Amino acid sequence: MKNKLSLYIIGILVIIVIASHFMLRNNENNITGNTTATTSNESIQKIVIGMKNYNYYPNVIKVKSGIPVSISLDKSVDGCFRDLTIRKLGIHKYLRTSKDTIEFIPAKAGEYTFACSMGMGTGKLIVE
């Protein structure tokens, strides 16, 4: 009995945490990224991320530096996972629909962790 009760309480707490996280999502659409202007005519590197096993999929993504990157989240991604951050690039955007994108030009090679704003789902963006 006691165990069941504490499970209920934990369940309710988890729901509250997830719900509040969802409500606190950032509605600003500003991208303050590590972006630079480019004269390159190369096409955009389009990345569509889905969800698998409670994480982003794919969660290791390779892109080339100096070429614009466009990231979107498909319909399988929900809740706070739609609130995508790439902290090292100063990127944080709530991608409400699968048509919303994060666009930037990766200026410097390196590895950049991306995550939902709560850090539950994570992945790696590798800029070459």
Ligand SMILES: [Cu+2]
């Ligand atoms: Cu989250």
